[in-house]
Amino acid sequence: MRDSDTPIRVVGVIPAHLSSIRLPRKILLEIYGVPMIEHVRRRALMCEALDGVxxxxCDQEIAETVDASGGEVIMTADTHMNGTSRVAEAVESVDCTHVILLQGDEPL
Incomplete structure (x- = not known):
């Protein structure tokens, strides 16, 4: 339970990997010259309610793409079966009280 004196800190976390089955590497596909993951990250940054995105x-290529755009990356294990478990691992190192899982393959 949160102490009432502790300020609320809400972060958005976008789980991302390259092993998409139906459309391989879709997270890095470009839409108007910008990788899909970067479109999602930029939209999330527009949300004033988030204290961090x-x-x-687990993929170095995604990490490099996000880093090149000035984004914050948390490297996770490559054993996750879903985005929820990836986010759960990631937020262990983030100072926050609430987490919003943002879908990395839904840029619009």
Whole structure:
């Protein structure tokens, strides 16, 4: 339970990986010259309610793409079966009281 004196800190975490089955590497596909993951990250940054936006990934190529755009990346294990478990691992290192899982393959 949160102490009432502790300020609320809400972060958004975008789980991302390259092993999409139906559309391989979709998270890095470009839309108008910008990778899909970067579109999602930029939209999340527009939300004033979020105190931070992070991309959680096990793939170096995604990390480099996000880093090149000035984004914050949290490297995770490559054993996750879903985005929820990836986000759960990632937020262990983030100072926050609430987490919003943002879908990395839904840029619009």
């Amino acid at each position: 992070y991309v959680a990934t």
